Amino acid sequence: MTDEPTLDPQDWSALRAVFHEAVDDGIAYLAGANDRPVWVPPPPEAIARLTEPVPHGPTPIEDIYATFRTSILPYAVGNVNPSFFGWVHGAGNAQGVLGEMLAAFMNCNVGGREHIAVHLERQVIDWCKALMGFPETASGILTSGTSLGTLIAMTVARDARADGDVARDGVAAAARGLVAYASSEAHSCFAKAFDLLGLGRAAVRIVPVDADRRIDCDALERMIAADRAAGLKPFCAVATAGTVNTGAIDDIARVGAICRREDLWFHVDAAFGAFAGLVEEHRAEVAAMSGADSMAFDFHKWLQVPYDAGCVLVRDAGAHRAAFAARKEYLAGAERGLAGGEPWFCDYGPELSRSFRALKVWFTIKSHGIDGLGAIVAKNCRQARHLGEVVGRHAPRLELLAPVSLNIVCFRYVPEGASPEAANTLNKELVADLQEQGIAAPSTTTLGGLTAIRVCLVNHRTRTLDLDRLIEAVLRIGREREGRLAGE
Template sequence: METPMREPTLDPADWSALRAVFHQAVDDGLAHLQGALDTPVWVAPPGSSKSALYEPLPRTATPAAEVYETFRNHVLPYGVGNVRPAFYGWVHGAGNAEGVLGELMAAFMNCNVGGRAHMANELERVVVDWCKDFTGLPAEASGLLTSGTSMATVLAIATARHVHADGDVGREGVAVAGRGLVGYASTEAHSCIAKAFDLLGLGRNALRAVPVNTAREMDSAALEAMIATDRAAGLKPFMVAATVGTVNTGAIDDIAGIGAIAHREGLWFHVDAAFGIGALFSDAHKAKAAPMARAESIAFDFHKWFQVPYDAGIVLIRDAKAHYETFAGRKEYLASSERGLAAGEPWYCDYGPELSRTFRALKVWFTLKSHGVDGISAIIAKNIAQARYLEDKVAAEPRLELLSPASLNIVCFRYVAPCDTAALNQLNKDIVADLQEAGIAAPSTTTLNGRTAIRVCLANHRTRRQDLDALLAGVLELGARRTAGSVAA
């Protein structure tokens, strides 16, 4: 009898040994989250840890326990810091433990959510339906989970381009079918919109930058005037993007007014609600955000104010048929079937450029099921109240200057000192870097009317008022030390 050939596999020779590594990793991961309140917000990765990772491409196997120890010692301690309560930079959510569980189980299942009949596809449909429900889009609208709002914006504008082009832009190209298309977004809009115009062949110059008013919201009168000017020049306005929660200051555009202009002018109305989607769950802000229900498309992130682990975003598109027509085009080896594994509908690869798609919906589902909308809403309300608290503290301190009113969850201020504008801008940049390197807090900077601002974005479920008090104390101490010359410039 012929001896069976031993064929290679990547399964472990000793499952119990690997199980021990997994148990250790889960314990370490939970300890990492549980201890987030008591550790510096950011620790610069040391050169020794960087050096430990740079090695020739491994040719032979390394035991999983040894691989894990390298990660544990040289990677885990040196993240970006957004799991910690004093992280206020940019707009990063803190994640949540239940979401991690969803991510872990998604990796175990290893599903490709591009299509076919399996539960990962079903669960994405569930999450998309929930999102249509709370945004107010109709049940027949379509949706697709993405890496984030940046990719979601590309999909939305691609669909708008398909609808408004003079011909089949996918087949004939932008130079033929998309000639003269122009769109609009405010000067405060996220850069992903300009990037989408670039990637889609429209060109960044085809995106008009609409001025903002004193509240940093899109100027509706200026929008109308720009549309009229472009039409008179023989161009074809086709879309306008409004923002719920600008990254600089958290401003909310006049969604109702801009939507009315878009529909009157026959434009695709897109809403960027990357983190500002949380306004729908705030009694104080819902009225301004709710008119997004009239949009042709909405893009937002789960990994920001919904606290889902990175990465997870979504695009919702009112016209499901147009969405499908923009991206569908499966080859015969991907044909659907009435029976078997190939039967599931829709195939999500027909609604975006990716055939290979990760099971993002599971960590979203774990988060929303575990905490409920009420739990997420409570965090949103807390962060908004914390922004008011910080705003009041800044206003009461003569050594600080508020640079923009807190319209949602972002506060922009600066430390003031008797020096010229350039020196004052540099001083505030240095204070922010000092705060980060000391592990006190991690705000970011932005520029408002030529002035450098210390920008504090509150989108972290672990943040406490005492963390904000520590931030202000740090700003005042470091500002005083620098102006006294005790810290090298």
């Protein structure tokens, strides 16, 4: 016995009982995903229960769990439901949840050192290199998602193409005049990364897109030539495999060829489109990703790993390490003991403290196999084509606003005789109605000045009947709102 404090419970059996109850409730929550409203906004009373001063004394774990069960669990974002179509949120999977829970039990810091979590992350990265066609000598690191992966990749690209030592002398002295290129449909994380890297958002040249909303490669070549003539230093171009707005896939092969000819760093944003290559009909469209200097993608989207889990791969491992390695003497490696395990992951990204994300990725891939996960990707692509066809059958009341190229369908309800502004307002309200009634959760976007109902299919639970029900609800609510509009 000792009077020294510890955070371990005095009664392990009581804590075990709460854990068992929580696991049972969690499995029931996933198993019942089809039977609940897609989204329920947190009511004021639930928010009020969470609003309290800093607790200075202990609260029994039974009471804490009771609050979670009644005031937190019922009011999630809704992406476990098969009718969640908003943004690009994967649905997670039960086996991945087990990996997440066990990783928390182990409580590993995967910044480095010699322990099994480091080896498991290396295995997951090796799988990724094989899947994406990268050489075995490439480097990689798991991240919170593609946004952080993009920041890491752009840091490596900036330092590799700078005229001097950016880490020592700063951007103004070593990286003046660097500019990069991404389409108008590219993700906003690129502008944010350039802001954080000190290059400025204006250093990202926005390239127009073609009628299929893919990067205009002719315009890209003209912009590179114009910037060189102006004395600037083009250093990077980005191709997107699956844009967030419409799911368009850029001509990755041509962007890569331009980069090689112009000596630019070639980056691919494949946040969810990386796994389009698991589907035969899309394999050729994304095959050229294997020639990229870097690429970033997410597991928590189409691979269904619980949030958060992403990855960045870099072809030149030496350049990758040179951009981030900066260990102090108290982080020195060793030939033996716990300080071994070189190379350390902290030398390949901005974080020293890193969670054991690889375990839930490993559980997911081992449990379902790449073929099983690829079957979900194929199903979602088929469902998108089906939805596009159903929208077409309901013309002119429904209108497709972009080609269905992968897994995203953008359409709108067209109220008869309404102005463009009134039609836009109706579609925004229609989407909010769908969400608040718990029917479905699409999102909205704007294409050519028109508000689109945007349906993104990355959910392994989604059934074709969920999409048919969505269309029925869109037509019903649209007619109701159109009637009110006519009566005003």
